[in-house]
Amino acid sequence: MNANNRRIIIIGAGYGGMALANLLAKRGHQVDVYEKNQTAGGRISAITQDGFTFDIGPSWYLMPEVFEQYYQLFGQSAQSRLALKRFTPGYKVFFEGHEPVMVQGDLAADAQMFESIEAGAGEQLRRYVDQSTDVYSTSVEQFLYSTFRGWRSLPLASMIGQLPKLLRLITRPLDRHVSTYVHDQRLKQLLEYHMVFLGSSPFQAPAIYSLMSHLDFRSGVYYPTRGMQSLTTDMQALGETYGVRYHYGQGVSEIRVKDGHAIGIRLDDGTDIDADQVVSNADLHHTETRLLAAEHRSFDEAYWSKRQPGPSAFLLSLGVSGRLPQLEHHNLYFVQKWRENFRDIYETHQVPTSASMYICNPSKTDASLAPADHENLFVLLPLPAGIELDDRARDDLAERIIDTLSRELDIPDLGQRIVTRHQFAPGDFADRYNAWMGNAFGGESHLLSQSVLFRTPNRSRRVKNLYYVGAGTRPGIGLPMCLISAQVTYKLMHSIRTHGPLTREEVA
Numbered sequence: 383m384n385a386n387n388r389r390i391i392i393i394g395a396g397y398g399g400m401a402l403a404n405l406l407a408k409r410g411h412q413v414d415v416y417e418k419n420q421t422a423g424g425r426i427s428a429i430t431q432d433g434f435t436f437d438i439g440p441s442w443y444l445m446p447e448v449f450e451q452y453y454q455l456f457g458q459s460a461q462s463r464l465a466l467k468r469f470t471p472g473y474k475v476f477f478e479g480h481e482p483v484m485v486q487g488d489l490a491a492d493a494q495m496f497e498s499i500e501a502g503a504g505e506q507l508r509r510y511v512d513q514s515t516d517v518y519s520t521s522v523e524q525f526l527y528s529t530f531r532g533w534r535s536l537p538l539a540s541m542i543g544q545l546p547k548l549l550r551l552i553t554r555p556l557d558r559h560v561s562t563y564v565h566d567q568r569l570k571q572l573l574e575y576h577m578v579f580l581g582s583s584p585f586q587a588p589a590i591y592s593l594m595s596h597l598d599f600r601s602g603v604y605y606p607t608r609g610m611q612s613l614t615t616d617m618q619a620l621g622e623t624y625g626v627r628y629h630y631g632q633g634v635s636e637i638r639v640k641d642g643h644a645i646g647i648r649l650d651d652g653t654d655i656d657a658d659q660v661v662s663n664a665d666l667h668h669t670e671t672r673l674l675a676a677e678h679r680s681f682d683e684a685y686w687s688k689r690q691p692g693p694s695a696f697l698l699s700l701g702v703s704g705r706l707p708q709l710e711h712h713n714l715y716f717v718q719k720w721r722e723n724f725r726d727i728y729e730t731h732q733v734p735t736s737a738s739m740y741i742c743n744p745s746k747t748d749a750s751l752a753p754a755d756h757e758n759l760f761v762l763l764p765l766p767a768g769i770e771l772d773d774r775a776r777d778d779l780a781e782r783i784i785d786t787l788s789r790e791l792d793i794p795d796l797g798q799r800i801v802t803r804h805q806f807a808p809g810d811f812a813d814r815y816n817a818w819m820g821n822a823f824g825g826e827s828h829l830l831s832q833s834v835l836f837r838t839p840n841r842s843r844r845v846k847n848l849y850y851v852g853a854g855t856r857p858g859i860g861l862p863m864c865l866i867s868a869q870v871t872y873k874l875m876h877s878i879r880t881h882g883p884l885t886r887e888e889v890a
């Protein structure tokens with residue numbers, strides 16, 4: 383096989399698959415991406431209805447330096463290509479039964495806000511964010527890009543030096559860690575809510591994820607001015623420069639294997655396509671249990687039955703007449719029964735009786751997403767993976783959400799102002815993306831046993847030349863993680879054994 387001119391097939395045009403396609407094509411490989419749906423971007427999806435464009439996927443642009451590092455591999459800048467703007471304030475938080483607060487993304491201002499809720503909490507926030515920044519830097523520089531294969535891929539010196547601190551953060555749940563800094567439930571919620579977006583619970587996930595607070599309170603909240611869909615269109619435009627080819631409406635039914643090597647794919651219509659290497663960006667459960675014959679599976683149903691998927695979600699999109707001055711672009715609503723909310727999702731597996739939510743109002747930033755004098759609302763309510771909602775249950779949940787928003791976000795006439803609505807439920811994730819148990823974010827939750835080197839790896843253990851990329855594999859869930867995942871998989875495909883990010887020379 384020629385080192386620089388292989389025929390490579392990628393199954394799925396999600397963000398991780400697209401990011402890897404670009405890296406491989408830049409290196410000189412011939413890259414073809416086969417996607418079952420009619421558009422690229424995978425979970426970065428949107429629907430249009432009655433003049434509104436509703437995102438039904440990611441809306442937070444997190445870890446901006448990870449995007450920047452990725453684009454720099456191509457001699458480009460994410461900041462200028464995506465026209466990033468910083469939100470001030472970063473977001474607004476509504477607490478059940480209390481006044482809302484703004485998170486400014488400015489440590490001095492946010493420390494004052496903490497102090498106003500709990501005496502001494504301002505200083506505690508500074509301490510918390512300092513350790514969070516420290517863990518964030520260590521993770522990005524030393525661990526997230528590692529393939530964990532071979533000594534050179536392991537940051538041994540740093541691991542030994544930081545072992546006591548890392549052990550403490552790995553062995554204790556985030557909620558317990560946060561409790562050593564602040565006590566008021568609202569402040570704890572502000573330091574713990576990210577776990578929802580990482581597909582986990584602060585009562586189960588390790589405290590190492592405290593690194594997320596670095597983003598809120600020090601790094602700041604950014605947004606691509608042309609909206610989240612521009613991440614896909616820009617990734618595609620970048621790839622076209624290097625000759626990446628996309629094939630839409632071409633679902634893959636099988637990864638063909640001969641003598642233990644992946645030799646290509648079979649499409650749903652029965653067409654066989656040959657390749658030197660195959661990468662799947664589809665959910666790993668789907669890839670392993672549906673696209674591979676039983677004898678070629680590294681991770682069979684017995685394996686998945688012991689793993690915990692990230693949560694599913696109910697997405698409610700609302701077109702609303704008039705303005706919504708009560709809201710910022712990003713808004714969060716946290717219930718008082720915080721622990722019970724996570725218990726319902728991860729332990730009793732039922733529709734939460736009391737549900738926290740994320741409410742996005744993107745037309746605040748981009749007026750083209752709604753007709754004149756209207757607002758675009760997108761509500762995300764996390765649900766247990768695997769739950770099924772019939773039409774009646776969906777409608778009931780939608781009504782419950784509208785009722786809560788009217789009451790708790792101070793929009794009493796919301797019900798009468800809704801001009802259109804769209805619902806997206808767990809079964810839709812399974813149908814649209816082949817998502818394992820209808821999970822929303824792309825894979826396993828971030829329990830310790832499913833994080834870092836314990837996460838399902840980026841290559842098959844049984845089939846040579848078969849690799850994986852995206853949220854289901856290392857390092858994990860979310861768009862920046864998908865960019866890192868693309869680099870981890872690229873390294874495995876080229877036997878690069880460093881632990882840091884790729885360099886420009888390595889993709890030349």
Ligand SMILES: Cc1cc2nc3c(=O)[nH]c(=O)nc-3n(C[C@H](O)[C@H](O)[C@H](O)COP(=O)(O)OP(=O)(O)OC[C@H]3O[C@@H](n4cnc5c(N)ncnc54)[C@H](O)[C@@H]3O)c2cc1C
Nearest residue numbers: 394396398418424425439440441442634664852853860861
């Ligand atoms: C509602 C929601 C909100 C989110 N919010 C955020 C956020 O604010 N910030 C953030 O960073 N992340 C967020 N995420 C998570 C993030 O969107 C995902 O982690 C990420 O997009 C997953 O990308 P991926 O590369 O794993 O591929 P996916 O997006 O999962 O794409 C996989 C692709 O494979 C295709 N496919 C599957 N099976 C086949 C087959 N047999 N043949 C051909 N094609 C196939 C699918 O159609 C899909 O296009 C959110 C996700 C959702 C759903």
